[in-house]
Amino acid sequence: MLFAFAESWLSARVVSAAPCSPSTQLADCGPIHICAPWPKGTDGNICRPCVDDSECEGGPEMECHIDVAHEWAFATSHGLPPLSEAVCAHKSLLPLDLHDTVGFSLTIVASALASGSGIGGGGLLIPLLILVFGFPERRATPLSNVVILGGAVANLGFNLCKPHPSRRKPLIAFEVALMMEPMTMLGALVGTTLNKIFPSWLTTLMLVLLLSFTARRTWAKGRERWDKERARLRCAADESQQSGLLAAEQSSAASERSSVLNLAGAAAAGADLRTASLDEEEAEAAARRRSGQLEALMRAERRLRHYARDVFPLLALLVACFALSLLRGTSRSHSLLDVSCGSPAYLALWAAQLLLLVAASLAIRAALMRRHARRREIGYPFLPDDVEWTVSNTTLYPLLCVGAGLCAGAPPARRRAVRAASMTCPTAESSVGMFGIGGGIVKGPLMLEMGMLPAVSSATASFMILFTSATAALNFALFGALDPQYAGVLFCAGLAGTCAGQLGLDWLLRRLGASQSLIVLLIAVVIGLSAAMMGVVGTIAVVEEVRHGVPQGFHSICATEASGGDRYIE
Known part of the structure; x- marks a missing residue:
C-alpha cells in the first residue's frame, strides 16, 4: 500500500x-x-x-x-x-523481540554498574543501543540520555538521603558542581566543533587512549585505597597482639599532640600580646560575633535550602545557553534568526555563548573565593577532604573541566551522529563533545585527584549528570528525536537498574567495610568497559564509513554529513 x-x-x-x-x-x-x-x-x-x-x-x-x-x-x-x-x-516497541528482551536486561545491568560510580554510563549504553537494540547512532544518543536521566533521578534520591561521611551536611558538594559545570559546558561547545572537523578514525583512537589511561590510573588509586583499608582492618583485628606497637604509636601521637598544644599555646600567648592593647569588651564582643556566625553557618549547611544559591545559577545558565543555541542553529538545523552556518552572525552567536560561559565561570570563581575568605575569618573547621577555594585551584580545576567537556556527548567516532543530533535538536550541540563520552567519566576521577572522598565525588558527579542529561533529553523530546515508547521503558530501566545498583553497593560496603576503595574500583571498571565497548563501536563505524565511501579526512564545520542526502530534486 x-x-x-x-x-x-x-x-x-x-x-x-x-x-x-x-x-x-x-x-x-x-x-x-x-x-x-x-x-x-x-x-x-x-x-x-x-x-x-x-x-x-x-x-x-x-x-x-x-x-x-x-x-x-x-x-x-x-x-x-x-x-x-x-x-x-x-521498529516499534511492540511486539517485543529477543533483541528488546536482552537489551532491556543489559540496560538494567549497565545502569547498576554505573550507579555507584557517579558516571552516567553513556560509554556502556550507546554501544548497547547500537549493537543489541539495533538503533542507528542518531537515535541511540537521545535514548541513552533518557536512560542516564532515569539513573540520575534515582541517584539524586539516594544521595540526598545519605549523610556526609565526615560532617552533618549533604553528601553532594554543590559548590564543586557550581564551579565545574560552566567550564564543562564550554568544553562541550568547543568539542562539538572539533568533532565535526576531525575524521572518525582519529576520534576513535584518541578516545580509546584517553579512557584506557583514565581507567588504569583510577584502578591504581583504588587498589592503593583498598590495600590501606585492608591493612587498617587487619591491624584492628590483631590489636591484642600489637600492643607494643600501638603503645609506641600512642606515645608518638601524644608527643605530636603535645607539640601541637605547645604551638597552640605559643600562638595564643602571641595573640594575647597582640590584643593586649585592645579594649577587652570589644575583643569579647568580636569573638562572640564570630562564634555566632560560625554556629549559624554550620546549622545552615545541614539544610538543603541553603544550597539553592548554588543550584539556581546553574539553571539560569542552562536556560541562557538554550536560548543562544536556538538563535544560532547548527550546520543542519534551522536558526530562529535565519542565520546560516559559517556566517558572521553565526560566529558571533557562537562566540557570545562562549563568552557567557567564561563570564559565568569568573563570577562563580569570585563568589566562591569570597565565601572561602569569610569562612576562614570566622574560624570554619575545614576537613582534609574539603575543597578550599584558592586562587590556584579555582584556576586549575575549571581548566581541567574544559577537557572533561571536550569529551562529553554523542556516540564515538561518528560525525554523522553528532550532526544528526544537532540537526534534530540544535541545543543538543551544547552537550555534545569531541570524543562522545559523558563528562562524568572524566570529572569523577578529576574530583578524586582534588582530594574529595570517593562517596562525595560520586554523588557530586551524579548531580551534575542530572543537569546535563535532563537538558539534553528535554531538547531531544521537544524536537521529536525520541521514540516515546522506547524512551519510557528505557527511563524505567535506568531508574530500576540504578536503584538495584545503589542497594547492592550499600550491601557490599557494609559487608566488606571498604566504603571508599570499592567506589574507586567501580569507577575504574566502568571506564575500562566503556573504553572497550566504545572502541568496538568506533572501529565498526570507521569500517562502515570506508565501505560506503565516506571521506576520512578533515572536514568543514558547516559540511553536511552526506551532501547527496539533500539533493533530491535538481
Missing part, C-alpha cells in the same frame, strides 16, 4: 532525484534514505525514500516507516503539497 501511494503521488509530477551508487550510499544519500531505482521510467539509482522493509539495511530491527518529522525535499521546493517521508527506522 505504501508503494502504491508513493508511486501514484509521484506519477502525477515530473521529478528527478540525485543519482547515487549503492557502494557509496551513505555518502550519497545520508543515513535515512536508500539508493535504488524509482519511480518508473527512471534510469539508474537515485536517492529516495524506502517503500518496504526489505529495502532497509541494518538488520531485522530496521523497518520502513512514514516519518512525519521528515518531508521529501522536492515537495516544498516545487510548491507541491508536503509528503511525509518514508524512511528506514527502528
